[in-house]
Amino acid sequence: SYEVTQPPSLSVSPGQTASITCSGDALGEKSVSWYQQKPGQSPVVVIYQDFKRPSGIPERFSASNSGNTATLTISGTQGEDEGDYHCQTWDRSSAVFGGGTKLTVL
């Protein structure tokens, strides 16, 4: 079955840029979405179709997808961005999630 891999954790200082990767075979040929999940809350989509940002999501969230890697970038990271980030794609009618990356802003 298809798998996508994320780093388990990432720490950044406030104001810095956070880059979270999601890797999988030929992932660039698929569409990737990113979800933010804060403790005790449900996931919220922050990026869909590789780079599109839903209304209400700050412009500091951006993303790309090419080759075997998709990347979520948070520019000027703020404390409120702390949480888990999950990448997701589809493979043969099954949705596939990465293991999630815990972003710490300290």
Next chain:
Amino acid sequence: EVQLVESGGALVRPEGSLRLSCAASGFISGDYQMNWVRQAPGKGLEWISYIDSSGGTIYYADSVKGRFTISRDNAINLLYLQMTNLRAEDTAIYYCARSWSSSGWSHFDYWGQGTLVTVSS
């Protein structure tokens, strides 16, 4: 306002059964594909099932195939997940999530608050 509200989570013994419900409001549920996604304690998200807007196309993750059944009643805006032969590893928060599709790809644009299923003797 789009809302998805899950219910039915409980403590159940191994090999037991449970039915989860997801009540949709704020949109015409029959216009959208729906999914169930679960999250075991301290773990990542796991997609488990998809149903299209009419209920005619259904997919399952291998981990639940043959044990779980997804269904929907568009007349009353409800999504269901019938779970049988439950195992300890099915312990998780279960979310219903709406799919939004464009250009042949979809993502989960709205999620419920989740309902907790605990499988333990």
